[in-house]
C-alpha cells in the first residue's frame with residue numbers, strides 16, 4: 769500500500785511539476801519554457817534520423833504521385849508525398865501513404881512460385897531464375913513465330929506468338945519502353961495497357 773501511495777504521489781508531483789499553469793502563475797511567461805511540458809520538450813522530428821532522401825513514384829496506381837523516401841542506414845524509415853510533383857503536390861492518398869508498410873512488410877513475397885508443365889504442385893524459385901526463364905522463353909517463342917513477310921511478299925516483321933498486358937501502375941516512361949522493346953524490338957503487336965487515366 770505504501771508503495772502504491774509513493775508511486776501515486778510521485779505521479780501527482782510529476783504532473784504538477786510538468787504542468788505549465790503553476791509555472792506561469794509563478795511568473796514565467798507563457799511564451800517561455802513554461803508553456804512546454806516534458807513530453808513536448810522530448811518530442812523529436814520524425815525524420816531527424818534520416819541520413820538519405822530519395823525520390824520515387826507511387827507504385828499503386830496510374831496517377832503516378834511523386835514520393836520522397838527517407839532512409840537510415842540504407843533502410844527506408846518514412847515515405848511522404850513530394851511537394852515538387854505537379855501531380856500530387858506533396859499529398860498521397862491512403863494507399864500511397866502506406867507504401868512504407870508494403871516495402872517493409874515481412875509478409876512481402878520475394879520468391880516466385882513455379883509450376884512446371886504437367887506438374888500438380890508449385891515450387892519456390894528465386895526471382896533471378898524466373899527472369900532468366902522468361903527471357904529464354906520469350907526469345908524462343910519470338911524465334912519460332914516471327915514472320916518477316918506475308919505470302920504475297922509484303923513485309924510485316926511481327927509475331928503473333930507473344931502479347932503484353934500492362935498494369936495500371938505503369939507510368940508513361942515504362943509504357944514508352946514497353947512499346948519500344950516489345951513492339952519495335954520483338955515485333956509484338958498485341959500490346960495492351962490497363963491505364964485508368
Ligand code: SF4
Nearest residue numbers: 826829832833861864
Ligand atoms: S495510389 Fe494514391 S498516392 Fe499512389 S499514385 Fe495513386 S493516387 Fe497517388
